[in-house]
Amino acid sequence: MVRRHTRCLAADAIGIQTAAAILQAGGLVGVPTETVYGLAANALDAAAVRGIFEAKGRPADDPLIVHLASPDELGRVAIGNAEASRLGEAFWPGPLTLVLLRRPVVPNDVTAGLETVAVRVPSHPVARAILVASGLPLAAPSANLFGRPSPTTARHVLDDLDGRIDAVVDAGPASVGVESTIVDVSSAVPRLLRPGGVPAEAIEAVLGAKLVLPRRRAGPQVAPGMLDVHYAPRTALTLIVGDGAHARLLAEVAAALDRGERVGVLALEEDVPTLPVGAHLEVVGASRAPEQMAARLFAALRALDAAGLDALYARRLAEPTSGLGRALEDRLRRASRQVLDARD
Ligand code: TXA
Numbered sequence: 001m002v003r004r005h006t007r008c009l010a011a012d013a014i015g016i017q018t019a020a021a022i023l024q025a026g027g028l029v030g031v032p033t034e035t036v037y038g039l040a041a042n043a044l045d046a047a048a049v050r051g052i053f054e055a056k057g058r059p060a061d062d063p064l065i066v067h068l069a070s071p072d073e074l075g076r077v078a079i080g081n082a083e084a085s086r087l088g089e090a091f092w093p094g095p096l097t098l099v100l101l102r103r104p105v106v107p108n109d110v111t112a113g114l115e116t117v118a119v120r121v122p123s124h125p126v127a128r129a130i131l132v133a134s135g136l137p138l139a140a141p142s143a144n145l146f147g148r149p150s151p152t153t154a155r156h157v158l159d160d161l162d163g164r165i166d167a168v169v170d171a172g173p174a175s176v177g178v179e180s181t182i183v184d185v186s187s188a189v190p191r192l193l194r195p196g197g198v199p200a201e202a203i204e205a206v207l208g209a210k211l212v213l214p215r216r217r218a219g220p221q222v223a224p225g226m227l228d229v230h231y232a233p234r235t236a237l238t239l240i241v242g243d244g245a246h247a248r249l250l251a252e253v254a255a256a257l258d259r260g261e262r263v264g265v266l267a268l269e270e271d272v273p274t275l276p277v278g279a280h281l282e283v284v285g286a287s288r289a290p291e292q293m294a295a296r297l298f299a300a301l302r303a304l305d306a307a308g309l310d311a312l313y314a315r316r317l318a319e320p321t322s323g324l325g326r327a328l329e330d331r332l333r334r335a336s337r338q339v340l341d342a343r344d
């Protein structure tokens with residue numbers, strides 16, 4: 001592991017030029033996007049890309065997303081098609097990633113040897129400015145250590161990667177807060193590989209067709225790297241779902257406090273008045289405001305994990321079948337050590 005001095009750059013003209021110069025020289029830069037912070041390198045430089053895997057401790061079989069300044073650049077790295085044109089037109093720049101057949105110029109290190117490449121055009125003005133200033137397609141996974149929640153602030157990036165990367169550009173908290181939606185349009189049937197910032201229904205409306213949805217815990221992984229426990233707080237988190245989840249949450253928290261445990265709750269705003277005194281609360285937002293919950297989820301999980309507690313609890317944040325609820329449920333399940341159904 002190469003030790004690097006990590007600079008914290010402002011999101012101004014000098015910071016953007018400096019970040020672009022580091023990237024052109026083969027370096028690694030934490031870059032703000034509207035979803036989460038990414039760890040960027042020149043996507044066409046295999047050695048630079050290998051640096052991403054080394055810095056994150058990420059397994060080499062987990063492919064990276066290539067970020068482009070504009071949809072017009074798609075042909076640099078991928079082979080476009082009708083579905084990609086329609087989805088790009090509707091959702092780019094923005095939190096949508098498309099999986100397409102790749103061009104040979106993309107190193108195997110980016111795609112983990114697959115014949116496809118994942119591409120996205122971010123909407124964050126600083127990400128776009130760095131892409132334009134560097135003139136490069138940028139490979140960027142989320143800028144966390146492997147196994148940790150995705151970073152939504154520059155502070156989170158430094159907490160994980162200080163001394164392992166060359167710089168981070170600080171543009172404040174990410175607005176969406178969960179990663180992009182990934183759709184595979186490389187074959188005849190469009191498939192949802194990861195729910196995210198763009199609701200699946202909005203994609204289906206543009207395609208005029210249903211997406212094939214990911215199946216959980218069945219068969220091979222849907223997207224490479226989409227491990228069931230992708231990241232999890234070090235402190236075990238119990239997720240409670242189903243009718244009666246609120247009552248069950250109160251009972252579980254009260255019982256744990258009675259056992260003398262230090263207990264944390266990823267709390268819905270409306271639950272706060274009912275939760276037992278003595279529990280450490282991180283309020284994630286109100287269930288009527290899924291955008292707010294998405295924006296706060298990863299920061300709240302990091303805060304709970306840093307609080308040195310014995311056990312963490314949460315109840316389902318939103319209906320898991322539509323809108324951002326699908327992404328919230330997916331990320332929370334991945335973060336959980338166990339899922340209890342309150343009806344059992
Ligand atoms: O919002 C986001 O997508 C953020 C920001 C930084 O853009 N990036 C992100 O990257 O979440 P990462 O590496 O944490 O997740 C990328 C995932 C991989 O784990 C894999 O599941 C999927 O994208 N992926 C990448 N290339 C693929 C391919 N060729 N085929 C199928 N899935 C692919």
Ligand code: MG
Binds near residue numbers: 150
């Ligand atoms: Mg990630």
